[in-house]
Each structure stands twice: as structure tokens, then as C-alpha cells.
Amino acid sequence: MYKTVIIGTGPGGLTAAIYLARANLNPLVIEGPEPGGQLTTTTEVENFPGFPDGIMGPELMDNMRKQAERFGAEFKSGWVNKVDFSKRPFTLTVEGMGEVQAESVIISTGASAKYLGIPGEKENVGRGVSTCATCDGFFFRNKKIIVVGGGDSAMEEANYLTRFASEVVLVNRRSELRASKIMQDRARANGKVSWGLNKTPLEVLAGERGVIGLKVTNNDTGLEEVIEADGVFIAIGHTPNTKFLGGQLTADDHGYLLVKPGTTEMNIPGVFACGDVQDSRYRQAISAAGSGCMAALDCERFLEDSHANSELILAGSGASEGN
CATH class of the missing domain: 3.50.50.60 (FAD/NAD(P)-binding domain)
Incomplete structure (x- = not known):
């Protein structure tokens, strides 16, 4: 007792x-x-x-x-x-x-x-993979970052990370986003946010010093592509x-x-x-x-x-x- x-x-x-x-x-x-x-x-x-x-x-x-x-x-x-x-x-x-x-x-x-469940993801947590923009965004000053997700959280994280990053690529496996219109509009109005829609993440790529990019499938063409980046933020909830x-x-x-x-x-x-x-x-x-x-x-x-x-x-x- x-x-x-x-x-x-x-x-x-x-x-x-x-x-x-x-x-x-x-x-x-x-x-x-x-x-x-x-x-x-x-x-x-x-x-x-x-x-x-x-x-x-x-x-x-x-x-x-x-x-x-x-x-x-x-x-x-x-x-x-x-x-x-x-x-x-x-x-x-x-x-x-x-x-x-x-x-x-x-x-x-x-x-x-929540994680994507793809190779190279959990192995590189702390080496460029993160699930918290507020916690880790500061470490990516003047660097290119990928945010994966299509909801309000992803839009919010992307906008927040533009305070530090030189560019934020928002990757979503569908061409449509689940985020509310106001959150989408804010992200689209941000000049530092670029879009990687209709792309399915396949693997987080890393070198000796950490993350170097994200391998994806372009769902429009069916071809694999590599989006180069210094960090990958998972924002799927x-x-x-x-x-x-x-x-x-x-x-x-x-x-x-x-x-x-x-x-x-x-x-x-x-x-x-x-x-x-x-x-x-x-x-x-x-x-x-x-x-x-x-x-x-x-x-x-x-x-x-x-x-x-x-x-x-x-x-x-x-x-x-x-x-």
C-alpha cells in the first residue's frame, strides 16, 4: 500500500x-x-x-x-x-x-x-531527425529543412522553422492537405516554404554527420527522388x-x-x-x-x-x- x-x-x-x-x-x-x-x-x-x-x-x-x-x-x-x-x-x-x-x-x-516507420528515421533522431520544432529548430540556422505532414501541426511547424532555416520543404504524400484553410494560407504566404506534395517518403538519408536528405516517390511520375536537406521534422501527430x-x-x-x-x-x-x-x-x-x-x-x-x-x-x- x-x-x-x-x-x-x-x-x-x-x-x-x-x-x-x-x-x-x-x-x-x-x-x-x-x-x-x-x-x-x-x-x-x-x-x-x-x-x-x-x-x-x-x-x-x-x-x-x-x-x-x-x-x-x-x-x-x-x-x-x-x-x-x-x-x-x-x-x-x-x-x-x-x-x-x-x-x-x-x-x-x-x-x-508518431513516426513514418521508414528506414533511417528513428536511427537518426538527434542527428537531424526531430519531432519538435520548438525544441530543435534553433540548431538549423541557415539550413534547409524538410517537414513531413499535411495537417495543422505540419503547417505550424513549417512556419515556425522559417525563423531559423534558409528553406523549409513541406512534404506530403497527397496533393491535398488536411490542414485548415487558414493554416494552409499562412504557409503558402511564407516565402521560405516550398512544397513537395504528392510525394511518399521512403527513407531518411544520412552521412557521417547526420541527415543529408529524404528519399521519396513522386506519385505523379512513379519515380524515386532525393530531396536534399540538413534536417527532417516529422509532424504527423x-x-x-x-x-x-x-x-x-x-x-x-x-x-x-x-x-x-x-x-x-x-x-x-x-x-x-x-x-x-x-x-x-x-x-x-x-x-x-x-x-x-x-x-x-x-x-x-x-x-x-x-x-x-x-x-x-x-x-x-x-x-x-x-x-
Whole structure:
């Protein structure tokens, strides 16, 4: 039995662990198959406050983990297969651990970027392949970049990257775009954006120093082409890691958890969510960490209130028996 269990170890989960551990609540933190989340696949992080010279993503996550451990957080590796939020204490079924019970749960399982599934793609993450323009755009000053995608996210990323790149080629496997008209119009009005429509990506090409281009099929001619570039940004969306919850918590049409406005509280008292699993808009390490702080404080207050209510009930019961 734990007072609180945190599922996930990205910036949100680790920040929640630091706060709860400092409050002497000794949280159990369950690490999934990718401890540290998406930042462990990032090379240099330059926009996290407090590091004027930047810090490597894996190092930042390792430091946050050590900080949580220092205050008494317990870490265990496992995959949460199932949760039962129908009654308290809650029950979590964890592969390799069996059943774990908790008075409260913080969900910080993040969202996974969707990839194309082509050769050279995942092997070159951090070497020119990225899924986050805000995180990595700065590293491509005066360079040619490819953005793959046809939705609003792709249009937004392309426009953002023109702040740094000399040229942004927007590649989409169809000639039509799924993006809203206003987002398309903005991209088309940007003189740095060129178009590679009706082209299907086949392979990310790389040399010793990283990405050198993208091999595509021209769907109009059926011929293979190579679009030379220094970077390839994949902008085809994210998938929140919420399937294991079995639909017990409120979520939007894409699976992102819906917290009560202004809090990290879910529809079931004692369950909280932080980080990218409930944030489809910002998806930044610092915003995830901030929501992790909020989740810890919300959780701490919930446990205090629950304890106080239990004492009142016991006190009332004792008075009745005395009469």
C-alpha cells in the first residue's frame, strides 16, 4: 500500500516525485520502457531554465531522478497493464510486480510522437531527425529543412522553422492537405516554404554527420527522388499513452486526459494527470514540469483532506458509541 503512485518518469512525473518526496509521502514511481520520456532521445536542451549553456536531455532527466531519490522517492521498473479506479485504495496491475495498491495516483505517461516507420528515421533522431520544432529548430540556422505532414501541426511547424532555416520543404504524400484553410494560407504566404506534395517518403538519408536528405516517390511520375536537406521534422501527430486506463478517465477524441480546469484533478477523486498526457498544445519540458508540481500539490491536499475526513468519521463514531 502506497499513499501515492506516479506512473511515468518524464519531467512531469519526476517533478511530482520531487515535491511529494519532500513532503515525506514516499511516492512509488513506476518507470515504463522509456524512463525519462521523450527528453532521453533529445541531444542538447537549451530552453530549460537554469542551464545557460544548455544540458543534454538524458542528463537533465537523470538529475531530476536523483533529486527525487534523494528525498525518498522509490523507483521501480514495470509496465502498468491495468488499473482499477472503481474503489479506493486503487489497484494497479504491473508487469513484473503484480498488484500495487495506492490511495492516490498521478498519471504522467506522456504522449508518443508518431513516426513514418521508414528506414533511417528513428536511427537518426538527434542527428537531424526531430519531432519538435520548438525544441530543435534553433540548431538549423541557415539550413534547409524538410517537414513531413499535411495537417495543422505540419503547417505550424513549417512556419515556425522559417525563423531559423534558409528553406523549409513541406512534404506530403497527397496533393491535398488536411490542414485548415487558414493554416494552409499562412504557409503558402511564407516565402521560405516550398512544397513537395504528392510525394511518399521512403527513407531518411544520412552521412557521417547526420541527415543529408529524404528519399521519396513522386506519385505523379512513379519515380524515386532525393530531396536534399540538413534536417527532417516529422509532424504527423502524437498519441497520448492512455490505452492502459481502459476508458475509466475522461479524455478527448484523441485520447488526451481532460483535467478539471485550473487543476490536475481527473473525474475520479484521488487521480491526477500531468505532462503531455493531458497537454496536446504546449508539449514542452518546462510546462510538463510545472504541471507535475501542480499534480503533487493537488495530490498532497487530497490526501490531507481524506485523512482529516477519516478522523472526523472515527471521532463521530466514537461519540455515538459512548452515548
